[in-house]
Amino acid sequence: MSLARRNRAVLWRGDYRNARQLLAAVKRRLDRRPVPHDGTPADAFHQYRRATADRAHIVSRVLIELGPGYHLDLPHAPDVSQACLQAYGPATERLVTPLSELLGVLGAHQWRRRGVRVPVLGERIHPHYGVFAPTRQEYLDLVAAAPWPRATTAFDVGTGTGVLAVLLAQRGAGQVVATDIQARAVACAQDNVDRLRLADNIRIEQADLFPPGRADLVVCNPPWLPAVPTSELDAAIYDPGGRMLRRFLYGLSDHLAPGGEAWLVLSDLAERLGLRTRQELTEMLATAGLCVADRLDTRPRHRTRHQSDPLAEYRTAEIISLWRLTSPVRGHCPRYRP
Ligand SMILES: C[S@@+](CC[C@H](N)C(=O)[O-])C[C@H]1O[C@@H](n2cnc3c(N)ncnc32)[C@H](O)[C@@H]1O
Numbered sequence: 001m002s003l004a005r006r007n008r009a010v011l012w013r014g015d016y017r018n019a020r021q022l023l024a025a026v027k028r029r030l031d032r033r034p035v036p037h038d039g040t041p042a043d044a045f046h047q048y049r050r051a052t053a054d055r056a057h058i059v060s061r062v063l064i065e066l067g068p069g070y071h072l073d074l075p076h077a078p079d080v081s082q083a084c085l086q087a088y089g090p091a092t093e094r095l096v097t098p099l100s101e102l103l104g105v106l107g108a109h110q111w112r113r114r115g116v117r118v119p120v121l122g123e124r125i126h127p128h129y130g131v132f133a134p135t136r137q138e139y140l141d142l143v144a145a146a147p148w149p150r151a152t153t154a155f156d157v158g159t160g161t162g163v164l165a166v167l168l169a170q171r172g173a174g175q176v177v178a179t180d181i182q183a184r185a186v187a188c189a190q191d192n193v194d195r196l197r198l199a200d201n202i203r204i205e206q207a208d209l210f211p212p213g214r215a216d217l218v219v220c221n222p223p224w225l226p227a228v229p230t231s232e233l234d235a236a237i238y239d240p241g242g243r244m245l246r247r248f249l250y251g252l253s254d255h256l257a258p259g260g261e262a263w264l265v266l267s268d269l270a271e272r273l274g275l276r277t278r279q280e281l282t283e284m285l286a287t288a289g290l291c292v293a294d295r296l297d298t299r300p301r302h303r304t305r306h307q308s309d310p311l312a313e314y315r316t317a318e319i320i321s322l323w324r325l326t327s328p329v330r331g332h333c334p335r336y337r338p
Contacts, residue, residue: 083109162189291333
């Protein structure tokens with residue numbers, strides 16, 4: 001570990017199983033160290049992110065070499081070629097990569113193959129490598145439970161695996177257009193739509209926020225935390241400066257059909273961590289010229305957290321909300337009592 005801290009790495013040439021054992025031992029040692037947490041909740045959050053990045057850096061110092069076509073030539077190594085091909089595309093060159101990264105790719109491959117069961121859909125959704133997976137499903141329950149506004153057209157902005165687009169189609173939207181800025185997500189959503197034979201109802205497009213036109217219902221589950229992502233994989237969780245959220249809200253009135261409704265899915269974890277205030281959110285809604293028709297709340301189901309998680313107290317108290325937003329009628333918003 002001291003070598004790793006001095007930015008040195010080990011290129012492993014021995015038995016694959018021993019490499020995994022070494023990595024597991026490094027992780028165990030790192031997990032025994034308490035993450036410092038003092039100061040404000042925001043300080044705790046930033047310390048936690050620094051500690052996580054530091055841990056990932058140390059863990060990434062065990063390297064392995066893949067030959068052309070992602071051939072891993074170590075004793076007892078599995079065939080990793082298909083998983084790497086799915087994650088990175090074709091490769092003819094040799095490649096040196098952290099073992100931790102390779103294990104992530106193998107895990108993602110398994111998930112993609114088996115899929116994640118989504119009870120509210122009665123189907124499985126198959127996440128691709130690097131795409132936000134619906135593992136926490138409370139937000140899906142909210143979208144399934146919200147009163148249906150008799151929408152025939154719907155947009156799903158930032159579709160990820162396409163799970164919300166599928167749910168909207170199941171709930172009755174005859175035509176759903178789902179967008180994502182990431183090519184990986186677009187391919188993943190299309191894969192899920194095809195597997196579920198919903199291509200006649202759901203069109204997937206790569207776009208920055210909205211597709212052209214207007215819809216009766218516009219749904220968005222943006223990244224929940226206003227912070228800078230440190231990797232491509234983080235980009236679905238962290239929204240630098242809350243930019244996507246703001247641009248989504250400010251663009252809504254140009255994309256809602258007359259009498260239409262928007263559903264914004266958002267956790268209050270950012271507020272609990274002092275990264276955004278409730279007032280900032282309500283001011284954004286007012287500046288966007290939107291009315292709050294209602295808000296549906298739920299709490300995360302899995303509350304047991306690792307004792308060493310310095311954010312456990314905030315995560316435990318977290319509330320996830322579906323905000324039902326409308327345009328004013330004759331310049332007025334209906335009265336909303338939270
Ligand atoms: C929290 S994930 C939600 C994924 C999916 N809708 C769900 O609920 O499981 C946020 C998604 O927004 C996408 N995204 C981020 N910025 C975007 C933008 N400007 N335009 C379109 N999609 C964006 C990310 O790639 C990611 O897939």
